Amino acid sequence: MAWFKWKHLILFLLVVALMVWSINVTEFDIRKFSQFNNMIDFLSNWFPFNTSVLPTMLKASLVTLGMAFLGSFVGLLVALPVSLLAAKNTAGPFYGSVRIGLSFVRSIPEIVLGLMFLTIVGPGPFAATIAIIVHNASVLSKLIAELIEAADKGPQEAMKAVGARPLIGALFSVFPQIWPNVLSHYFYRFEVAIRTSLMLGLVGGGGIGQQLFVHFKTFQYSTVAVDVMLIMIIVIVVDFLGSRVRQYVM
Amino acid sequence: MSCNEALLTIENGAVRYQKAESYALDHVTLTFQRGEFVCILGKTGAGKSTFIRTLNGLQALTEGDITYNGRSYQTLDREGLRRQRQKMGMIFQHHQLIPRLTVLQNVYTGLFGSRSTIRNIAGLFNESERQLARDVVEQVELLPHLNKRVDLLSGGQRQRVGIARALAQSPDVFLGDEPVASLDPGTANRIFQLIHRLHEERNLLTVINVHDVKLAKRYASRIVALKDGRVVFDDQPEALTEAIEDMLYES
Structure with a gap:
């Protein structure tokens, strides 16, 4: 028992109990896969791909890409200054209220934000984009604020010592240090925003997500196949670009 | 080229950190003139770093006052202190x-x-x-x-x-907080040489923390030694005897 204490055994039993409970509530049952044939039947309907819709769907996926990019990028632009007000070491008296405000906004699910903006500005990608901006601004503010708090204090002291004004000191001593991590967070949020814009498509937010939803509901599985393929391509391309940019910035 | 007018003065300067029982800097009074190359000696925890950081106001005094170029830090607000720092170049470890x-x-x-x-x-x-x-x-x-x-x-x-x-x-003043402590002896000597040369060329006041007594003796025009936050030695390098050194670094 060199590595373990009795405390760990109790913890282990607790985790097992939690798993049993979760299996129960989720009706998790491997035996249900005995009807695997259904799955094969279903997937066989996807072939051959309905390539005639490719141009229209390509256009729709570009709309999705635009929503995700604009939503996450404007979110980042908003988050950069806000994060300075949400980090303990730079916020001054605003810290508490900004943090509370941010966690309030973050707690609203994107789909609820989407539904809210849809009723205000009408259905379409605009409402979805606004929802993504609001959500990402709050998420990125918090993430960047945490990077600011964890940044090396040395350069901040040096900027104080040369007599720089506090704003300049904070900007120059903190942002060059955390920039690669900021970009890393940003690209991850960009990727998440693509998935979010798909979800928002389901409630009328436009783009390839809405198309996917419509094709599914009308049993056009060979078109669904095209939609899914396009979505996978977008996600993979954005992931690839993100890692390249991060490498370049390091 | 040194003139006798004081450039930087600390008068009865004391620092006591929150919740600390004793003073990190214990009522220190010193006057520095342009052209002086001052090395601050003392073992770890003697208050060297606290002392240097009070000189440009990175660390506020809890008691006493500092005067630089005829202006007392007590009378300065944050903006005033910031302006004072502009002419004090600081080098960190x-x-x-x-x-x-x-x-x-x-x-x-x-x-x-x-x-x-x-x-x-x-x-x-x-x-x-x-x-x-x-x-x-x-x-x-x-x-x-x-x-x-x-x-x-x-x-x-x-x-x-x-x-x-x-x-x-x-700058008019060079402040150094252990600027060579993380360097190998050869590099440390060259860096000190460089600081000393620039000090001479520009006729600065230089105040540097150092834990290498040899370096201090080689370059300083004046040595100040701290022990438990108090000044226990303040003289020319030649006056620093082995007995004083032992007293400084004894535990």
Whole structure:
């Protein structure tokens, strides 16, 4: 028992109990896969791909890409200054209220934000984009604020010592240090925003997500196949670009 | 060239950190003149670092006062203190450069105190500022690395950038908080030599913490030794006997 204490055994039993409970509530049952044939039947309907819709769907996926990019990028632009007000070491008296405000906004699910903006500005990608901006601004503010708090204090002291004004000191001593991590967070949020814009498509937010939803509901599985393929391509391309940019910035 | 007028004075200066039982700096009174090269000795925890940091107001005194260029820190608000610091170049143990920026960009940050926020953010430097930056990089012999990122330099080279940044402030005072403590003896000596040469050329007041007694004896014109936050020695290097050294570093 060199590595373990009795405390760990109790913890282990607790985790097992939690798993049993979760299996129960989720009706998790491997035996249900005995009807695997259904799955094969279903997937066989996807072939051959309905390539005639490719141009229209390509256009729709570009709309999705635009929503995700604009939503996450404007979110980042908003988050950069806000994060300075949400980090303990730079916020001054605003810290508490900004943090509370941010966690309030973050707690609203994107789909609820989407539904809210849809009723205000009408259905379409605009409402979805606004929802993504609001959500990402709050998420990125918090993430960047945490990077600011964890940044090396040395350069901040040096900027104080040369007599720089506090704003300049904070900007120059903190942002060059955390920039690669900021970009890393940003690209991850960009990727998440693509998935979010798909979800928002389901409630009328436009783009390839809405198309996917419509094709599914009308049993056009060979078109669904095209939609899914396009979505996978977008996600993979954005992931690839993100890692390249991060490498370049390091 | 030294004149007898005091440039920097600390009078009954004391620092007591929150919840600490004793003083980190215990009612110190010292007067420094232009042209002096002062080394502060003392073992770890003697209050050297606290002392240096009070001189440019990075650490506020809990009691007493500091006067620089005839102005008392007690009468200054944050903005006033910031202006005082502009003419005091500080060199740190871990150089505290801004990573991912180049040598030249780091040297430019030394000019931040005296320029407008907009010009600093936009990175607009006029001809004389650009010349000044190049000159100080040349003085620390880093011109070949002008546009190299500082995180790619060696420890000694980084400390040279730290010195160049302080020089860019066109300082009257050099403050050093253990600037050679993380360097090998050879590099440490060369850095000290460089600081001493610049000190002579510009007729500065230099106050440096150092834990290498030999370096202090070689370069200082005056040695101040601290023990438990108090000044226990203040004289020319020749007066520092072995007995005093033993007393300083005994545990």
